[in-house]
Amino acid sequence: MKPNRYMISFSLLLWATLLVSVDSDLASDREAMVALRAAVRGRLLLWNLSSSPCSWTGVNCSSNRVVELRLPGMGLSGQLPTGIGNLTQLQTLSLRFNALSGSIPPDFSKLTSLRNLYLQGNLFSGEIPAVLFSLQNLIRLNLASNNFSGPIPSSVNNLTRLGTLYLENNGLSGPIPDINLPSLVQFNVSFNQLNGSIPRLLSGKPQSAFLGNSLCGRPLVACNGTESSDSKLSGGAIAGIVIGCLLGVLLILIILICLCRRKSGKKMEETRERDVAPAKQAEIDIPGDKATGESDNRSSGLSGVVKKDAKSSGTKNLVFFGKASRVFDLEDLLRASAEVLGKGTFGTAYKATLDMGVVVAVKRLKDVTVPEKEFKEKMDVVGAMDHQNLVPLRAYYFSADEKLLVYDYMPMGSLSSLLHGNRGAGRTPLNWDTRSSIALGAARGIAYLHSKGPGVSHGNVKSSNILLTTTYEARVSDFGLAQLAGPTSTPNRVDGYRAPEVTDARKVSQKADVYSFGILLLELLTGKAPTHALLNEEGIDLPRWVQSIVREEWTAEVFDLELLRYQNVEEDMVQLLQLAINCTAQYPDKRPSMAEVTNQIEELCRSNAEKDTH
Incomplete structure (x- = not known):
């Protein structure tokens, strides 16, 4: 029985030791974050110090250790204190868009589990500390929009898992080192004071990643006014371009011939339309033979189908609501130059500028099959709505083929x-x-x-x-x-x-x-x-x-x-x-x-x- 008692006692002692160790680690995390709060004077770090740190805003724990600390845009100011490195299990640290200044503490070297570091949008200054490039588990590093100066350390190549490196909008100077990181997908060093040629392994990045510097080489202009050898066109490529150009010219000639034949076949029709819609004037296009009712942005004008309907009925015209100004009629609207504002759920909207300078928005409804009486009843309800936060319906037009709504034009868009x-x-x-x-x-x-x-x-x-x-x-x-x-x-x-x-x-x-x-x-x-x-x-x-x-x-x-x-x-x-x-x-x-x-x-x-x- 004694050995069993000894085993039980040993087990209890072991569990107690483990619990004390876990509590000690969490206590160390708590101490680091309390020191951070005291140093940065944040407005919203109203942590309840009597509760577990894992319940604090912005803190996420795993296995009773702090693994994520996210405090973006919290109005934090001041400098990061020494001691933050005690968060040894931290995987994500986000302090972006605050007003933190000074340098990054050297004990960041203890954050060996760190994968994501977001410090953009602060006031950090000095050279980028080499300690950051000892954190070999880093996947995302964002130091953009700070006041960092000096060179980009070549030790960046130590971060073999790095997929994101953002250093834009700082004061970095000197050349870009030969960065050889196979996992690097997102990269930006724009708007610094960098100079020299862009390393070959970075030449495939977009131009926007290098703008605002004195850099040359692909993807920017070539260095020394010469073109790099890998950018010269081969004989086969030149031949392909020539053949492509010839085929393009041939295609254009074929299209012109087809257009000329089509034009001659419709000469009389176009002559009549030209009196209503000058070729250089973009107008609302509502051709009567289109079942879909969508605009194809040609300059044929609104007049065709609506005028025919008006003649057949004898009374068709715009129906205005309330005290809306009647300074224009249907004929004026048909002559209006127009541009497409957008296509929405119920149809296409146009900005229509009338000859007298009046600007309105016209919505051409689609897929509306209700009879005229029902349409009129519903429009009467809509037209009666009068509130300063509604776009008022000024008028409408109804025919068997076309339904138009006229609104006030809102110049700032949506x-x-x-x-x-x-x-x-x-x-x-x-x-x-x-x-x-x-x-x-x-x-x-x-x-x-x-x-x-x-x-x-x-x-x-x-x-x-x-x-x-x-x-x-x-x-x-x-x-x-x-x-x-x-x-x-x-x-x-x-x-x-x-x-x-x-x-x-x-x-x-x-x-x-x-x-x-x-x-x-x-x-x-x-x-x-x-x-x-x-x-x-x-x-x-x-x-x-x-x-x-x-x-x-x-x-x-x-x-x-x-x-x-x-x-x-x-x-x-x-x-x-x-x-x-x-x-x-x-x-x-x-x-x-x-x-x-x-x-x-x-x-x-x-x-x-x-x-x-x-």
């Missing part, structure tokens, strides 16, 4: 184009005040529609249907058109806005509108379009992706990087994020009404305005 149209260097960031104001205006417009009765809904809420004035005020468009669409049993869900319970695109409830508006809020907050099918490697949709991050308490990770630069708005952003999550609940009865949504956004904007005045 929210979709503003958010996603240009993410390049020349983009003006869309700030928090503008985004929250757009959210409020859109909410008010939709809430007004819902106030007209329980059966009244928009039916197609999305960012491309939120248009903007020159002062970025939101105007909701395309309301009331869903009921005109042709019958469908399975509505298109590709756009990512459709509520899960909707089975008929013509029958969208008010709570389904709320779901779509929630997606719109997520789009404003994240900067991601819901049509983006692969937001990450798992390929989940926008609301599920947001909820998964919020569940892990990495809330700051979901926000658009353009928003993280603004001070004292994190709490408001989190509140709007929670509202968006409530709006996108799976079950309709769990979603708030648009009136409640509007009230919450109004309160949020009010509190934000009060902050600005203090």
